[in-house]
Each structure stands twice: as structure tokens, then as C-alpha cells.
Amino acid sequence: MSQILVTGAAGFIGFHVTSKLLSLGHQVTGVDNLNSHYDVQLKQARINQIQHDSSFQFIETDITDTDSMLRVFDQAAFEKVVHLAAEVGVRNSLLKPLEYVQSNVLGFVNILELCRIHQVAHLVYASSSSVYGANRKTPYSTHDRVDHPVSLYAATKRADELIAHSYSHLYDLPTTGLRFFTVYGPWGRPDMAVFLFTKAILEGTPIKVFNHGNLKRDFTYVDDIVNGVLSVLDDIPSRDEAASTGTPAETDEQTEAPYRLYNIGNHQPVGLSQLIDVIEQRIGKPAIRDNYPMQPGDVLETYADISELQQAVGFSPSTSIExxxxxxVEWYLSYYSSTQ
Incomplete structure (x- = not known):
């Protein structure tokens, strides 16, 4: 079994990825700074779920702290790294731009440098569907150009992809970027639509419906995401393979670097109004809908072309929105009844 580092292990996706790796018998070190940008109690509760596993070590630190992260890498010979730590969310990036650049760009370079120095066999990192920005063609393909991000968050994630390519090209560091599409599920983030809508409906408070509900998102269930991440983690890119086949990227230009980019989504966009309908049906209570205009940084639709990930590792999301x-909702009711 492998020694694996997961950054952002107390985060939503990081927690689920770590849990799955531990269930498969891997030795996992998780790092997270447990910042207060959303409920710290929820982050701590996630860690508490896996803290008892003897194959897991949790270290509270920040990926931008070079000395601390160097100690993390020095204490274990990590074969692979799953980098999920980041400042997330489109709207919040408009309020805290310096924090986003610090964590998402400088922090990512720190991880890349440490992976290079310690000769990590594969770095898998989180990008985002937000990099497609002003693109109007759907479904989004990794062959589309992504030159027009409409939020700072998207710009930081695009920067990560470019910097990762530099490291792969210069240092033969195998890297794979995953453009996540609206992940949801148990232990989810409180700032995401599914969480916000569920909470509001249960409490009988109004929900903000942006663009009058005329938005679509490629909502992807977290278990499907985790299966994709772990499949990719085992599928290490090589320079020889890239040279012979071309590498999935945002243009048709080939690169001989051990570098890949994939969309990871459900390939079935769901309208915002339909999502609210499904939550209402599950809870058995109507929502109070307050309509708002389109918000800065938002896009009308996200829709993943996942054909390349299907071909590479057999990725096949199977969880319906219902x-x-x-x-x-089952998790939400259980978790918040136990914390009250």
C-alpha cells in the first residue's frame, strides 16, 4: 500500500478521498489549516470520523507555510499527493482576492516544489469548471480555450494548470489536474447550493434564487468524484505516452510533458429550479423562493464533456440527482440533530 498525502483533508472532497484511501489500506497523511471561512466545527467533525484509523495522521498546518510543509514531506516518503487544499468559491474570491492568490497560487507552487524535491511519483490536484468562464459552447471540453475567466477564483485555478505544466515539462513531475463540476453530498460545504437550500427549506426561511432559477449546473455526487480521483491517482502520466498519443489539454497542441487535464462531472446538467423541486420533494415542504438577478462571476450553465476521463480510466458517474x-438530506438531518 502507498504512502499518500492529502492536502485539504478536513475539506469536503478531501475528507471523502481520505476516507476511501484508508478503506483501501493506504497510509494517509492529511493536512489542513482548519480556517474559519466556513464552519470549523464541521471540518473538525470530518476529521473526527477518521482520526481513529491507525493508518491516518492529521497535521494542522497551512500549505503556504514552507518550513512546516517541508517537515511534513521529510517525515514520510510520499509516493503520491492529492492536492485539494484551496480557497474555494466564486463569490468569496471577489471579497478576499489576496487570500485566494496566496493559497491557490503560492500554496500550489509550494506543493509543486516539495513534490519535485522529494520525487513524488504523481501529483493529482483540484482545478475547477470555473476556468471555462465566458465559454458559450457546451458541453465544456478540455480542448476548449479558457482565456476568459470571469472570477478571480477561476483565474487562480487556471494559473495552477499552467504552472503544473511548467513543472511537468521542466522536471518530469507527473501531474494531473481535475476540473471539478459542482460536487455535492454528505458532509458538504455550507456555502454550496444544495446545503443552503436544504437548510433554508427546513427552517422556513427564503432562499436566494439567482437569475430567477434559469441556471444549470452539472451537479456531481461526491462518491462518483472520489472514484474518479482514485482511478486517476493510479494512472500516472508519462512523457513517452504523451509524446505518442498527445495529452488531453485545452488546445489540440500536443505536449510531451507527463501532464494531463480532465473534466470530472456528471455530464447531466440540472436546472436550479429543478434542484429546488427535488429538495422540496425529499423534505416534504415548499421552499420560499426569492428571485435575484445574475451575480458577478456566475455563468449560465456548466456541463462537462467527460469522454476523455471515461476513455482513460473508465470513469462512469452513476448517481442521479434524486x-x-x-x-x-439524510446526512443533514442526522448530523444537525446530533449537534444540537
């Missing part, structure tokens, strides 16, 4: 919402 099934996923059932599982989320």
Missing part, C-alpha cells in the same frame, strides 16, 4: 439529494 438519489444524491436523498443521501444528502
Amino acid at each position: 438519489e444524491g439529494i436523498d443521501r444528502f
Whole structure:
């Protein structure tokens, strides 16, 4: 079994990835700074779920702290790294631009440098569907140009992709970027639509429906995401393979670097109004809908072309929005009844 580092282990996706790796028998070190940008108690509760596993070590630190992260890498010979730590969210990036650049760009370079120095076999990192920005063609393909981000968050994630390519090209560091599409599920983030809508409906408070509900998102259930991440983690890119086949990227230009980019989504966009309908049906209570205009940084639709990930590792998301919402609401009711 492998020694694996997961950054952002107390985060939503990081927690689920770590849990799955531990269930498969891997030795996992998780790092997270447990910042207060959303409920720290929820982050701590996630860690508490896996803290008892003898194959897991949790270290509270920040990826931008070079000395601390160097100690993390020195204490274990990590074969692979799953980098999920980041400042997340489009709207919040408009309020805290310096924090986003510090964590998402400088922090990512720190991880790349440490992976290079310690000769990590594969770095898998989180990008985002937000990099597609002003693109109007759907479904979004990794062959589309992504030159027009409409939020600072998107710009930081695009910067990560470019910097990762530099490291792959210069140092033969195998890297794979995953453009996540609206992940939801148990233990989800409180700032995401599924969480916000569920909370508001249960409490009988109004929900903000942006663009009058005329938005679509490629909502992807977290278990499907985790299966994709772990499949990619085992599929290490090589320079020889890239030279012979071309590498999935945002243009048709080939690169001989051990570098890949994939979309990871459900390939079935759901309208915002439909999502609210499904949550209402599961809870058995109507929502109070307050309509708002389109927000800065938002896009009308996200829709993942996942054909390249399907071909590479057999990725096949199988969780319907109805099934996923059932599982989320069940967790929400259980978690918040136990914390009150």
C-alpha cells in the first residue's frame, strides 16, 4: 500500500478521498489549516470520523507555510499527493482576492516544489469548471480555450494548470489536474447550493434564487468524484505516452510533458429550479423562493464533456440527482440533530 498525502483533508472532497484511501489500506497523511471561512466545527467533525484509523495522521498546518510543509514531506516518503487544499468559491474570491492568490497560487507552487524535491511519483490536484468562464459552447471540453475567466477564483485555478505544466515539462513531475463540476453530498460545504437550500427549506426561511432559477449546473455526487480521483491517482502520466498519443489539454497542441487535464462531472446538467423541486420533494415542504438577478462571476450553465476521463480510466458517474439529494438530506438531518 502507498504512502499518500492529502492536502485539504478536513475539506469536503478531501475528507471523502481520505476516507476511501484508508478503506483501501493506504497510509494517509492529511493536512489542513482548519480556517474559519466556513464552519470549523464541521471540518473538525470530518476529521473526527477518521482520526481513529491507525493508518491516518492529521497535521494542522497551512500549505503556504514552507518550513512546516517541508517537515511534513521529510517525515514520510510520499509516493503520491492529492492536492485539494484551496480557497474555494466564486463569490468569496471577489471579497478576499489576496487570500485566494496566496493559497491557490503560492500554496500550489509550494506543493509543486516539495513534490519535485522529494520525487513524488504523481501529483493529482483540484482545478475547477470555473476556468471555462465566458465559454458559450457546451458541453465544456478540455480542448476548449479558457482565456476568459470571469472570477478571480477561476483565474487562480487556471494559473495552477499552467504552472503544473511548467513543472511537468521542466522536471518530469507527473501531474494531473481535475476540473471539478459542482460536487455535492454528505458532509458538504455550507456555502454550496444544495446545503443552503436544504437548510433554508427546513427552517422556513427564503432562499436566494439567482437569475430567477434559469441556471444549470452539472451537479456531481461526491462518491462518483472520489472514484474518479482514485482511478486517476493510479494512472500516472508519462512523457513517452504523451509524446505518442498527445495529452488531453485545452488546445489540440500536443505536449510531451507527463501532464494531463480532465473534466470530472456528471455530464447531466440540472436546472436550479429543478434542484429546488427535488429538495422540496425529499423534505416534504415548499421552499420560499426569492428571485435575484445574475451575480458577478456566475455563468449560465456548466456541463462537462467527460469522454476523455471515461476513455482513460473508465470513469462512469452513476448517481442521479434524486438519489444524491436523498443521501444528502439524510446526512443533514442526522448530523444537525446530533449537534444540537
